[in-house]
Amino acid sequence: MQKNAIFQSKLLPYALVAPQLAIVLIFFYWPAAQAVFQSFLQQDAFGLSTTFVWFENYRDLLSQPDYFATILRTFGFSFAIAVSSLSFALLLAVMADKPLRGGTLYRTLLIWPYAVAPPVVGVLWIFMLHPSLGVLSRYLRALGVDWNPLLDGDQAALLIIVAAAWKQISYNFLFFLAGLQGIPKSVIEAAAIDGARPMRRFWTVIFPLLSPTIFFLLVVNIVYAFFDTFGIIDTMTRGGPGKSTETLVYKVYTDGLLGGNLGGSAAQSVILMVIVIMLTAIQFRFVERKVTY
Amino acid sequence: MANVTLRDVRKTYPGGFEAIKGVNVDVGDGQFCVLVGPSGCGKSTLLRMVAGLETVTGGEIDIGGRVVNGVEPADRDIAMVFQNYALYPHMSVYNNMAYGLRNRGMAEAEIKSRVEEAARILELGAMLERKPRQLSGGQRQRVAMGRAIVRQPKVFLFDEPLSNLDAKLRIAMRVEIRKLQRRLNTTSIYVTHDQLEAMTLADVLVVMNGGQVEQVGNPLDIYEKPATTFVASFIGAPPMNLMSTRPQEIRSQLGTGGGSAEAGILGIRPEDFVITDQAPSGGIALSLTVEAIERVGAETFVYGARQQEEQRVAATPGELPPGEIIVRIPGADAPAIGQKIRVAATRAKLHLFSADGRTRIEA
Numbered sequence: 001m002q003k004n005a006i007f008q009s010k011l012l013p014y015a016l017v018a019p020q021l022a023i024v025l026i027f028f029y030w031p032a033a034q035a036v037f038q039s040f041l042q043q044d045a046f047g048l049s050t051t052f053v054w055f056e057n058y059r060d061l062l063s064q065p066d067y068f069a070t071i072l073r074t075f076g077f078s079f080a081i082a083v084s085s086l087s088f089a090l091l092l093a094v095m096a097d098k099p100l101r102g103g104t105l106y107r108t109l110l111i112w113p114y115a116v117a118p119p120v121v122g123v124l125w126i127f128m129l130h131p132s133l134g135v136l137s138r139y140l141r142a143l144g145v146d147w148n149p150l151l152d153g154d155q156a157a158l159l160i161i162v163a164a165a166w167k168q169i170s171y172n173f174l175f176f177l178a179g180l181q182g183i184p185k186s187v188i189e190a191a192a193i194d195g196a197r198p199m200r201r202f203w204t205v206i207f208p209l210l211s212p213t214i215f216f217l218l219v220v221n222i223v224y225a226f227f228d229t230f231g232i233i234d235t236m237t238r239g240g241p242g243k244s245t246e247t248l249v250y251k252v253y254t255d256g257l258l259g260g261n262l263g264g265s266a267a268q269s270v271i272l273m274v275i276v277i278m279l280t281a282i283q284f285r286f287v288e289r290k291v292t293y
Numbered sequence: 294m295a296n297v298t299l300r301d302v303r304k305t306y307p308g309g310f311e312a313i314k315g316v317n318v319d320v321g322d323g324q325f326c327v328l329v330g331p332s333g334c335g336k337s338t339l340l341r342m343v344a345g346l347e348t349v350t351g352g353e354i355d356i357g358g359r360v361v362n363g364v365e366p367a368d369r370d371i372a373m374v375f376q377n378y379a380l381y382p383h384m385s386v387y388n389n390m391a392y393g394l395r396n397r398g399m400a401e402a403e404i405k406s407r408v409e410e411a412a413r414i415l416e417l418g419a420m421l422e423r424k425p426r427q428l429s430g431g432q433r434q435r436v437a438m439g440r441a442i443v444r445q446p447k448v449f450l451f452d453e454p455l456s457n458l459d460a461k462l463r464i465a466m467r468v469e470i471r472k473l474q475r476r477l478n479t480t481s482i483y484v485t486h487d488q489l490e491a492m493t494l495a496d497v498l499v500v501m502n503g504g505q506v507e508q509v510g511n512p513l514d515i516y517e518k519p520a521t522t523f524v525a526s527f528i529g530a531p532p533m534n535l536m537s538t539r540p541q542e543i544r545s546q547l548g549t550g551g552g553s554a555e556a557g558i559l560g561i562r563p564e565d566f567v568i569t570d571q572a573p574s575g576g577i578a579l580s581l582t583v584e585a586i587e588r589v590g591a592e593t594f595v596y597g598a599r600q601q602e603e604q605r606v607a608a609t610p611g612e613l614p615p616g617e618i619i620v621r622i623p624g625a626d627a628p629a630i631g632q633k634i635r636v637a638a639t640r641a642k643l644h645l646f647s648a649d650g651r652t653r654i655e656a
Contacts, residue, residue: 186379189346194393194440195367204392208383 032273038266057267066243067251067268071275074247077161078225085165086217089172090210094202096173097180107177114170118228122235125163149237153244156237160245163236164229172217179213180206219283226276248272295357295370295447295480296322297343303351304338304504312338314504315352320497323478325471329491330501331527337452339501340484344373344450357447367396372441373450376457378433380425380440386412387421390439404443411439414473431462438470442477449474451483455490467493488528492516500524522650525560531594531619533560533644557654558646563594563621565642568634576639581618583634586627593627595620597634 007013042053061067096107116124128136131148140147149155183206191205230249233239239246239254246254249272256265297320304313313335320326328336341347343354345366353360361369372393380389387408394404412418415435425433434454441449454470455463471494474481485491491498492512500507500515500523508520512528519525519533526532538559559577581597597618620636628634645654 184377184379186375186377187381189344189366190373190375190379190440191381191392192346193344193366193371193373194444195396196392197367200396205381211383 035266035269035273038262039270040263041266042263053263057263058271061264061267061271070243070246070248070251073157073244074226074249077157077164077229077247078222080161081164081168081225081229082218082221084161085168085221086172086214088165089169089217090176090214092169093173093176093180094206096177110173111170113167114174116167118164118167118231119235121163121167122232125159125166125232126236129159151241153241156241156245160229160233160236163232164225167232168221168224172221175213175217176210179210183209215283219280222279222283223276226272248275296320296324297326297357297448297480297482298355299339299343299352300355301352302339302342302349302354304335304342304347305350312504313342316501316506318497318499318506318509320480320482323480324496325474325481325483325494326497326499327483327485327491327495328499328501329485329488329527330507332486334501335504336484336486336501340450340452340482343448343482344371345369370447371450372444372446372448373452374434374437374441374454376453378425378437378454378457380433380436382425385422385424386417386428386436386439389425389436390443393440393444407443407445408439411443414442415439430458431466434458434466438473442473445479447480449479449481451481453485454483455485456487463490470494488530492528498528500527502527518653519560519644520653522558522560522646525644525646529562531563531621533562534618535560535646535650536599537648538645557648558650560644560646561638561642562644563619565638566618566620566622566636567638568595568620568622568628569637570635571637576637576643578635578637579618581620581634581636583628583630583632584617586630588625588627590625591623593622593625595622595627595634597636 039057040052040054041050042056043050092110096103096110100106113121126134128134129140129147129149131137131150137147146152147155149159187209188201188205191201196204226247227249229247230253233245233247233250234253237245239250248268252265252268252272255261255268259265297318299316299318302313302316303311305311316339318326328339330336338347342349343356345361345364349362354362356369356371381392384392390408390411391404394407408421409418412421415438417432417435417439420428420432420436425436428436434457437454451470455466458466467490470483483494485494495512497509498512498515499509502523507527508515508524515524516528519528522535526535536559538557561577579599581595581599583595583597585596587594587596597620599616599618618636646652647654
């Protein structure tokens with residue numbers, strides 16, 4: 001079989017990949033290089049002079065206990081968001097995979113939240129759970145919960161995790177459903193004949209066969225939790241109260257754009273980039289090997 | 294060890310489609326029962342109903358004296374071999390076979406001895422640690438069989454287990470399955486669309502068509518006395534020649550007397566014709582123009598067109614196009630294409646059916 005396309009002109013292939021390359025270069029490599037360069041610079045308070053300081057921004061950053069707290073918090077958030085949205089999505093997908101009357105409708109409705117932009121998700125949830133405006137807040141208070149995420153850091157963190165996980169459920173659901181439908185029905189029937197009850201069938205056959213999907217979604221969800229939760233945090237809590245919902249990406253924004261410390265902020269974004277690349281590499285190297293069968 | 298009895302078993306889908314229209318079959322203890330029929334005839338559905346994978350909407354399924362209509366597949370004490378083998382892709386061969394035993398809480402030592410015994414019988418000993426994807430089609434097939442035999446169930450169910458294998462392997466596995474079943478003496482129900490597989494494997498052959506049983510019996514009895522034209526054309530390859538006959542022909546050629554003087558269908562197996570110029574006494578003779586020759590070595594198939602135009606039988610699955618006659622002769626000597634030949638069959642070799650093909654008429 002002929003796999004390679006034959007081009008008459010030598011230039012045509014380059015011309016065809018050029019737009020894609022241009023996009024990657026302009027919107028990824030160039031800003032990334034800028035960030036690395038920026039992270040070696042320091043400006044005075046009025047932005048009148050810029051000095052090249054090598055690694056001083058990094059030294060500053062790593063000497064702040066505050067920064068490590070943010071890293072830990074970000075990991076905590078990512079873990080909580082990924083685990084909760086993956087498990088809820090899996091539960092929903094397993095239920096939607098059964099033959100149901102109107103199953104297509106359920107599936108469609110479950111996919112919709114993915115179309116909602118993160119800031120809108122933030123607004124929706126804050127409307128429901130705002131301490132003085134929120135509909136659900138009233139019920140919570142009626143139940144005796146002292147609900148005030150604007151003052152209570154733990155509640156604010158919970159709110160962010162719930163909203164961010166909720167948005168990602170749709171995406172995960174879609175992949176889980178496809179994964180479940182990719183498992184041959186006869187394998188599950190064979191397990192049923194082999195005497196495995198539904199729960200055991202799930203944990204010994206379905207779950208292991210879904211593990212490649214789970215692994216893929218884990219990577220995607222962690223990257224999502226690291227970066228894409230920005231909009232949700234910005235509309236709901238702006239990193240507060242205190243710094244209780246400030247994640248790495250939000251700190252880049254507050255320190256750089258609000259605090260004016262461009263060099264420090266650039267150093268943070270470089271560290272953030274390195275962390276995510278490392279996480280993904282680790283996941284691919286150690287987890288993927290275990291999930292292929 | 295158990296017999297399996299189906300009593301007026303029916304399956305109607307919620308949409309109203311009747312997949313199984315009342316099936317009665319009795320499979321004795323240790324017998325090998327083959328369900329054969331064209332695709333869509335309901336044979337797989339029936340097997341899945343016995344397995345408990347499909348609900349029964351009418352009648353009773355009885356395994357070893359217990360009606361199992363409402364019993365979970367796991368509690369029916371059956372094992373099934375699927376067409377696509379349905380091995381657990383993430384488990385080793387050993388674990389594939391051990392899974393069903395572990396689910397039943399068997400001790401590891403007992404599991405080990407049973408799996409090793411099955412592996413020895415099926416020559417899988419060297420592959421116990423491999424994953425299904427590292428095995429060939431035939432080896433996967435054997436693992437699927439192993440998974441069934443380690444359980445030592447009352448009944449084996451086979452759902453077209455050989456149809457994913459190449460022709461040569463299929464024949465080898467067919468013989469192995471038969472030997473294995475003889476040795477274990479476990480009641481088996483086997484679904485196939487391949488009439489040759491059905492003939493060679495079955496103690497009891499069940500020919501199905503359109504959700505109904507056309508004929509049940511010993512394979513050779515069915516071959517020699519097909520009950521309907523469907524069975525006549527489905528069992529046997531190449532299929533039986535079928536021709537419409539007029540009442541006077543029945544009378545004159547078969548001598549059945551005036552009583553059954555109605556139009557009918559006459560059937561003659563290809564091997565029952567001989568090429569001869571002599572008209573047989575009490576049989577039939579046909580003049581044919583040779584249209585095609587197929588030489589397969591030990592025998593030759595001669596395809597001929599009948600010379601005088603006759604009234605034709607409506608085509609049913611597996612049947613010849615109207616007007617074409619197949620003659621099967623031993624050896625490789627055959628008439629030339631275009632040659633006119635006369636073929637004859639004796640009275641004893643003729644099969645006669647009612648005009649609708651549903652009833653066999655015994656002379």
